[in-house]
Amino acid sequence: MSKISPPNSGCRMYEARFPEVDIPVMIQVKEILDVATHVALLEYNNIEGMIMLSDLSRRRIRSVGGLLKVGRIEPAIVLRVDADKGYIDLSKKQLTEEDKQVCEERYAKSKLVHSIMRHVSETMKIDLEDLYIHVGWPLYRKYGHAFEAFKCIVNDPDSVLKPLTRELRTIGADGRQVIKVVPAISEEVKEALVRKIRRQMTPKPVNLCAYIEMTCFEYDGVFHIKEAMRKAEAVSTKECPVKMKLVAAPLYVIITLTLAKEQGIKILNQAAAACMNSIEGHRGKLIIKESPRAVSEQGDKLLTEQKAYSELQKAEVSRDEDSGGEEDTGMGLVDLESISSFGIED
Template sequence: MAASFSVKLNCRYYQSRFPQLDEIVMVNVNRIQDMGAYCTLLEYNDIEGMILMSEVSRRRIRSLNKHLRVGRNECVAVIRVDEVKGYIDLSKKRVSTEEAEKFQERFIKSKTINQILRHVADTLKFQSNEEFEELYQNTAWAIDVSKDKKGACYDIFKKAAIEPSILNPLNLDENTRDALLNSIRRRLAHQPVKLRATFELNCYSYEGIEAIKHALRAGLMYSTGDPPLQINLIAPPEYIMTTTTLDQNEGVAKLLGALAVIKQSIEEKHGSYNILVEPKIATELDDMELENEMKHRELANREVDGDDSNSEND
C-alpha cells in the first residue's frame, strides 16, 4: 500500500521575512506574562513577537488577562523590528477599530491565497518548504511585487477563475498551472458568503419569555426557502441571525425582513427590540471572535456562583 502524503509545509504569506515598522499584522496570543503577551505572527510563518504591557490599552491596566486571552487572534501594529536578534515589539492600543476592520479583509484574502497554494503543494506532493516557497515566489509574491501591494494576488486569482490567461505571465510549468487553476476554481468560484446581524430582545410583560420565543419563531418563518435563516443565543438578551448565500443583496434583504418581523412581534407584546450590528458579511475572524466570546460568557456564568472576594486580584 502506498504511503499517504502527510508532509506539513509552511511558508509566510509575503515575500519579506519580517513585517515593516507601523505595519498592522494578525497575531495569535500564546502566553501572557508580567511584561506583556508573547504572540505568533500568523502571516509571517509564526515568528514570535510581544505585545508590550504598556501598549495593550490607552487606559491604565492592572491585569493583562482582562484585555488579552491566550488563543485569541488580535490585530496589532508593529512598533519595533530587530531582524538580527529577532525581536518584534507590538502594540494593540495603536490600532483603531476602523483600521482593524480594514486590515481583517486583507488578512482573510491572504489566508485564502495560502490555502489555495497549500492545496497546490498537496496536489503536486511537495516534500519541502523550499518547494512551497518557490511556488509562492512564482505566484503570490510575484503578483504582489508587480502591484506593489501585499495581498494583491487575491483579485488576480479570482479573475483567473473566469479568465485563465491572466496567469500566463507567471513562471509556471503546465502541471503547476493546471493545479493552481483547479485550486482557484475550487476555492474562489461561486463562493458563498455568510451574513450576520446581532440584536437584543427584552420583554418584561406577563408573557415574557413566551413573547420572545414567538417573535423569534416569526422571524424564522419569514423565510422558508433559500437562503435559510438561523438564530442563536449569545447570552440574554443578545441574539445573532445568520444566513449563507451566493447573492449578498438577497441575503441582506432576507435578514432585514426577518428582523422587521421580530421587531413588530415583540413590540406588540410590549417588549423591546434593539439592533446591535446591522447585517454584514461575517469573516472567519468574526466567527472565531464570536466563538471565543460565547465561551468566555459561558465560563463567566459558571463562575458566578463560586465567586468570592479572593477569586481575582487586580
C-alpha cells in the first residue's frame, strides 16, 4: 500500500458517505438552540446533522435540557438526507427501543473496528481511508460487518486477508499501461493489523465464583465437608476447571476460570448442587450465599481482607478462652448476613 505524507487519520466507518433514511445512527450533541439541535454523526466522520425541536420527543417538552445535553452520545433515526447540500435531518421521537438496541450493538462493533484500523494507520504511517478502501469496506461487504471478519482473523488471518487484492497500474517499457493484481496490503501492514486484532479481540478468560455456607456437626464432619468439596471439584470440565476453597468457616467459595461465561455459571451451579447432595447425605447443611457471578480484582482484594479479619477474630477468641472467658460453641466466626458481594459484578 502506498504511503502518504502526512497520512489521513480521519475517515467514516462505512463505505457510504451518508446514512440511509430510516436507519438509526449514533450521534453526539454539539449545540442546542431554540428551534433545533446540531449533532455530529460519529459513524460518518462527524458530519453534521440536525434535530428539530418537534422531533425530540412524542411528549410535551418542558425543557430541552432534560432531553439533550451537549456532549451526550445516543442513537437517533435518519429522516432526510440531502447528499448534494450535505444536510441530514434526524429524529429522536421516531426512534424505537429496537432501533436503539440495533444501533448501540452496531456502533460498539464499528467503534472497535475503527480503533484497530486507526491504530494501524497511525503506526504504519498509511492513509486511513486507503486502508478502509482495500481492507475494511470489502470485509464489511463480504461478512456483513468487519467485526465478524476480525473475529475470524484471530485464528486464521490468511483465510480472510489473502483473498483481498488491489490493482496496481504501471507503465510498461512499450509505454502502455500495465495492470497488475497485488495483495491489498503489504506484509508489514498485514502483520501490524493481525497483531492489533489479536491483542484487542482474543477472548479473555473470566473469573467466576459462588459463595456457600456449609456445616456438618456429625462425627467426622470435617471429613464429610472435604468429601463434599471433592464432589464439587469433580464436576470440572476441560473448559471450566472447578476449585473449592475455604474462606472462613462456614463460608466457602467455588471458583472457575473460563472463556465461556454462561457455561462457567452452569458448571458452578452443578458443583454447588453436587456439594449439597454430598453434605446433606451426612446430615449436613449447605446454603448458597452468592449465586455464580464474575468477580473483579476489587472482589479478590476484599475477599483477602475479609479472610485476614476472620483470622484476627479467631486469635482474639483464642486469647479470651485462655483467660477463662466463656466458650464460643459456634462454628461461624463471620457475620454472614453483613457480608456484601465482595465487589462481585455482573
